Amino acid sequence: xxxxxxxxxxxxxxxxxxxxxxxxxxxxxxxxxxxxxxxxxxxxxxxxxxxxxxxxxxxxxxxxxxxxxxxxxxxxxxxxxxxxxxxxxxxxxxxxxxxxxxxxxxxxxxxxxxxxxxxxxxxxxxxxxxxxxxxxxxxxxxxxxxxxxxxxxxxxxxxxxxxxxxxxxxxxxxxxxxxxxxxxxxxxxxxxxxxxxxxxxxxxxxxxxxxxxxxxxxxxxxxxxxxxxxxxxxxxxxxxxxxxxxxxxxxxxxxxxxxxxxxxxxxxxxxxxxxxxxxxxxxxxxxxxxxxxxxxxxxxxxxxxxxxxxxxxxxxxxxxxxxxxxxxxxxxxxxxxxxxxxxxxxxxxxxxxxxxxxxxxxxxxxxxxxxxxxxxxxxxxxxxxxxxxxxxxxxxxxxxxxxxxxxxxxxxxxxxxxxxxxxxxxxxxxxxxxxxxxxxxxxxxxxxxxxxxxxxxxxxxxxxxxxxxxxxxxxxxxxxxxxxxxxxxxxxxxxxxx
Amino acid sequence: xxxxxxxxxxxxxxxxxxxxxxxxxxxxxxxxxxxxxxxxxxxxxxxxxxxxxxxxxxxxxxxxxxxxxxxxxxxxxxxxxxxxxxxxxxxxxxxxxxxxxxxxxxxxxxxxxxxxxxxxxxxxxxxxxxxxxxxxxxxxxxxxxxxxxxxxxxxxxxxxxxxxxxxxxxxxxxxxxxxxxxxxxxxxxxxxxxxxxxxxxxxxxxxxxxxxxxxxxxxxxxxxxxxxxxxxxxxxxxxxxxxxxxxxxxxxxxxxxxxx
Numbered sequence: 001x002x003x004x005x006x007x008x009x010x011x012x013x014x015x016x017x018x019x020x021x022x023x024x025x026x027x028x029x030x031x032x033x034x035x036x037x038x039x040x041x042x043x044x045x046x047x048x049x050x051x052x053x054x055x056x057x058x059x060x061x062x063x064x065x066x067x068x069x070x071x072x073x074x075x076x077x078x079x080x081x082x083x084x085x086x087x088x089x090x091x092x093x094x095x096x097x098x099x100x101x102x103x104x105x106x107x108x109x110x111x112x113x114x115x116x117x118x119x120x121x122x123x124x125x126x127x128x129x130x131x132x133x134x135x136x137x138x139x140x141x142x143x144x145x146x147x148x149x150x151x152x153x154x155x156x157x158x159x160x161x162x163x164x165x166x167x168x169x170x171x172x173x174x175x176x177x178x179x180x181x182x183x184x185x186x187x188x189x190x191x192x193x194x195x196x197x198x199x200x201x202x203x204x205x206x207x208x209x210x211x212x213x214x215x216x217x218x219x220x221x222x223x224x225x226x227x228x229x230x231x232x233x234x235x236x237x238x239x240x241x242x243x244x245x246x247x248x249x250x251x252x253x254x255x256x257x258x259x260x261x262x263x264x265x266x267x268x269x270x271x272x273x274x275x276x277x278x279x280x281x282x283x284x285x286x287x288x289x290x291x292x293x294x295x296x297x298x299x300x301x302x303x304x305x306x307x308x309x310x311x312x313x314x315x316x317x318x319x320x321x322x323x324x325x326x327x328x329x330x331x332x333x334x335x336x337x338x339x340x341x342x343x344x345x346x347x348x349x350x351x352x353x354x355x356x357x358x359x360x361x362x363x364x365x366x367x368x369x370x371x372x373x374x375x376x377x378x379x380x381x382x383x384x385x386x387x388x389x390x391x392x393x394x395x396x397x398x399x400x401x402x403x404x405x406x407x408x409x410x411x412x413x414x415x416x417x418x419x420x421x422x423x424x425x426x427x428x429x430x431x432x433x434x435x436x437x438x439x440x441x442x443x444x445x446x447x448x449x450x451x452x453x454x455x456x457x458x459x460x461x462x463x464x465x466x467x468x469x470x471x472x473x474x475x476x477x478x479x480x481x482x483x484x485x486x487x488x489x490x491x492x493x494x495x496x497x498x
Numbered sequence: 499x500x501x502x503x504x505x506x507x508x509x510x511x512x513x514x515x516x517x518x519x520x521x522x523x524x525x526x527x528x529x530x531x532x533x534x535x536x537x538x539x540x541x542x543x544x545x546x547x548x549x550x551x552x553x554x555x556x557x558x559x560x561x562x563x564x565x566x567x568x569x570x571x572x573x574x575x576x577x578x579x580x581x582x583x584x585x586x587x588x589x590x591x592x593x594x595x596x597x598x599x600x601x602x603x604x605x606x607x608x609x610x611x612x613x614x615x616x617x618x619x620x621x622x623x624x625x626x627x628x629x630x631x632x633x634x635x636x637x638x639x640x641x642x643x644x645x646x647x648x649x650x651x652x653x654x655x656x657x658x659x660x661x662x663x664x665x666x667x668x669x670x671x672x673x674x675x676x677x678x679x680x681x682x683x684x685x686x687x688x689x690x691x692x693x694x695x696x697x698x699x700x701x702x703x704x705x706x707x708x709x710x711x712x713x714x715x716x717x718x719x720x721x722x723x724x725x726x727x728x729x730x731x732x733x734x735x736x737x738x739x740x741x742x743x744x745x746x747x748x749x750x751x752x753x754x755x756x757x758x
Contacts (some may be wrong), residue, residue, distance in 0.1 A: 128680050129680065130680065130683065130684050131683075147682055148717045149633075149680070150632050150665075150684050150688055152632075152663030153631075153661065153663065154631045154641050154644050154645045155633070155641065156636065156638055156641055156663070157632075157633040157634070157635070157675075157681055157684075177680070178635075178678065178680045178681055179633065179634075179635040179636070179675060179678050179680075179681065180635075180678060180680075180716060181635050181675075181676070181678060181710075181711035181714060181716055181717055182607045182711060182714030182715065182716040183710070183711065183714075184712055186710055186711065186713075186714055190549065194547075194549050194571075194573060197549055197569065197571040197573075197710075198549070198710055201637045201638065201709070201710055201734065203567065203637065203638055204636070204637035204638040204639025204640070204642070204735060205638045205639055205642055207639070244733035248642070259500075261503035261504065261506060262503055264507060264510075264649070264650045265503075265506065265507070267512065267646075267649035267650060267651075268510060268649065268651070270649075270652075271646065271649055272645075275525075278525060278528065279525045279526075279527075281529075282527045282528050282529035282584070283529050283570075284643075284737060285639055285735070287529075287570070287734070288529060288570070288572050300621075302527065316566070319506065320506070323502055323503060323506060326502075327499055327503070328499055328500075340690070386596060390605040393647065453624070470694060492638045493637035493638070494636065494637045495632055495638070
């Protein structure tokens with residue numbers, strides 16, 4: 001847990017000839033201003049210094065600017081270039097040479113009047129058409145299978161264009177944005193207390209993670225600090241959500257192998273957690289409890305009842321986990337499937353259990369600790385194998401780690417249950433990032449507030465960044481491995497499409 | 499090791515609910531559907547606290563509540579506690595959009611009566627009904643709750659409901675989401691190829707009215723703008739029991755051949 005990275009002198013990050021101006025920003029954000037011409041060069045130098053790409057978008061505050069966000073040694077580097085009156089906005093492409101930025105830049109091109117020089121023309125990303133084939137295949141032994149957006153089973157809408165000869169999958173194209181609902185725009189004009197309900201409904205299965213990231217952005221923009229008990233309750237709800245999401249992934253893997261008792265057992269465990277969340281907050285998804293400034297109410301069941309419930313759950317989970325990991329018909333399908341070498345994962349800037357399964361220790365709770373995680377020692381769970389089994393093992397370990405965090409947080413809450421929230425200023429302006437480690441990976445939300453009302457929200461969802469890597473997850477795999485590899489990613493199209 | 503799962507499964511015992519033969523009450527403090535207790539109890543300004551415009555005003559100045567638009571955020575319950583309240587029940591389904599608007603224009607059916615009739619319907623269900631689901635722009639939580647219907651707690655196969663991958667084998671279509679533009683055609687096509695008699699369930703507030711995305715211009719603002727809906731199950735998301743209740747209501751429709 002080194003904190004030295006956050007004290008780095010930001011001026012040392014870029015050479016003098018880039019003329020980067022350091023601007024004041026909230027704790028944990030290093031804000032640098034460059035001009036449009038030097039923008040691509042600056043991102044390239046930061047990439048060489050080891051930065052990880054997170055997102056890029058057009059910001060309105062403090063002035064209209066092109067913004068690129070990177071993570072470097074425990075800090076968030078916010079690089080901004082004022083766009084001035086230029087129309088279209090012309091700059092050197094970032095995604096052209098950096099795969100991690102490709103989809104974010106492509107989305108920007110399709111939604112705003114920007115012209116990155118050097119971005120290869122690509123098929124439309126944000127306006128998918130279920131019936132359109134973008135490539136014609138010729139030859140006897142290869143054909144395309146459009147899988148989705150109407151899936152077999154109960155799944156969210158997304159399409160995979162699978163090119164196969166029946167066994168191998170030489171090429172796969174993921175097509176998201178079938179369910180783009182305009183959620184970022186939906187925030188605009190709302191006051192911060194109402195807007196949190198929108199945040200909860202961007203990606204429903206990660207409601208708590210989205211609500212917390214949004215609230216933290218608001219708090220940082222307006223200079224408010226939630227009390228410790230409020231942050232502790234947030235951690236409790238967030239870790240319960242993580243456990244539910246991870247169990248969902250594991251139950252789906254068991255279902256795919258037709259391991260019916262295993263599937264039933266993990267579904268029972270997941271439902272147990274959903275019911276704990278329901279008893280605790282009144283909502284099976286923990287909705288309505290997180291608010292700017294803290295939490296609205298404490299848990300609705302006594303803390304010792306909660307700990308006893310979690311202890312019982314942990315005992316049950318231990319037995320099922322042992323059985324799962326010793327069932328060869330299960331593990332055989334996961335070991336070696338969907339292998340992702342570390343270098344590939346880094347190149348695409350993937351996050352969450354997908355990155356941690358390939359040995360990359362990226363976890364927002366550890367990299368840039370927020371809320372309760374500043375006080376808790378978190379162990380980041382990684383595996384080096386890079387296959388579907390590694391991603392499942394990471395999830396199993398994270399469930400145990402979440403239970404440990406829950407015990408600590410409940411312990412603290414039992415000893416001292418102080419104020420749950422602070423009053424938020426209602427007529428202040430500001431802009432900042434908030435972040436959390438959602439069950440799917442690092443989530444980053446940018447919020448601009450003018451006179452207490454939301455002016456703009458931008459969401460960098462873990463799902464979108466990880467879908468981009470999914471196209472490359474079939475190096476030696478066959479068509480029948482598809483479902484195993486998809487579930488091992490554990491993503492939600494609602495989050496990626498927004 | 500595969501054999502070791504058998505005693506593990508047996509030792510789990512029975513966890514399945516007996517719903518609908520017996521009611522399933524939610525825990526204390528459950529944030530169920532919002533109810534309008536007193537249409538004249540709050541000043542008109544209260545309609546402004548609702549982010550989806552679910553609270554309306556009658557010409558006489560009394561309030562109305564459209565549960566089809568309600569996302570259950572609770573802003574109105576906080577603003578006017580004696581006027582709005584979370585009901586402590588799971589069930590939210592209704593056969594028409596108008597039934598979701600409170601206060602009801604006609605007398606509401608007795609709850610006991612509804613349970614009894616649902617119980618009879620469920621017993622008669624020996625004919626196995628096949629369900630197909632399509633996501634037309636949900637937030638993803640509805641899918642979790644629909645999947646939960648097949649977990650051992652709810653186990654709707656005991657009532658004769660099965661999941662099918664092909665719309666051509668389906669009797670019931672469950673639609674989630676307010677219907678985004680790219681999903682409109684796949685949705686229409688799926689419905690068209692389903693054989694009659696068939697029923698369509700709009701699951702979740704987004705499917706009932708578009709919910710939060712109704713005014714973004716990127717969704718149709720509810721499934722009934724695209725296809726005829728037989729049963730509305732509002733909720734953000736509706737709980738598994740609420741969905742089960744909606745399914746049983748749809749079965750009643752199929753039995754009557756209403757949409758044949």
